[in-house]
Amino acid sequence: MLLIVFFIALLAAAGLVIDGGAKLRAARQASAVAEEAARAGAGEIDRSRAYAHGGQFVIDRQAATNAARSYLAHSGNAGTVSVIGTQTIRVTVTISQPTMLLPAIGIDQIHVTKTATADLIQGVTAPGR
Template sequence: MIVRARPRDAGSVSVMVAVLVPALLLVFALVVDGSARLRAIARADALSAEAARAANTAVDTRSPSVGVDTASAARTAADYLARAGHPGQVTITGPRAVRVTVTVTEPTTIGLLGGSAQATGTALAQLGVGTRDGNLP
């Protein structure tokens, strides 16, 4: 009777699984938490841009010369941020310019990179009145 030896690689798949599964779970957690960071960045940029656009609506048409009311523009942008529910700062940077800075905090799903992801977005509104001719700079 001939007895054949069994191959010695029995269980080698379980070692590979024991090494690869935690690595794959770590990569998955990084992707999920990284997407929360990207969402926070996109939300902060969108909110700051929209608040700056809202500031552009502050045109004074009641006086004989149409002008820009920067104080009203800053209030309009601040009101937009308050309705959106995110803290922000509205700064008048010139006679026709308003800068909006917004901070957004998004919760992370897994929490590997922390419990939340925070991002800041900034937009500048150059307030203008009238039309622009294509030949003007």
């Protein structure tokens, strides 16, 4: 009986190490995908506003959303995209992966959600300029 309890505890500990590492990798991946998708969207400026009436640089909402969603689709991940104001885009990515050892204690999948924002910045600023 003690051997069975010890085996289950050992299996759970190994599962936490192996599947915990998988969760950390998934978190890194979700973060990287969210950041890159946000950058892709923030690069889409409204050209008509940029070249007219004093050159105001703002995000083209539709193009930015499409660019970020396209990046997500090509990466094989699902997520949400929203444009905040005129110069910020936010992307949230959720990655789900099956576990290897933790199903023995009832944990079949791990889920990781990460959010990133990117801002459209124009010009060069430096201290003293």
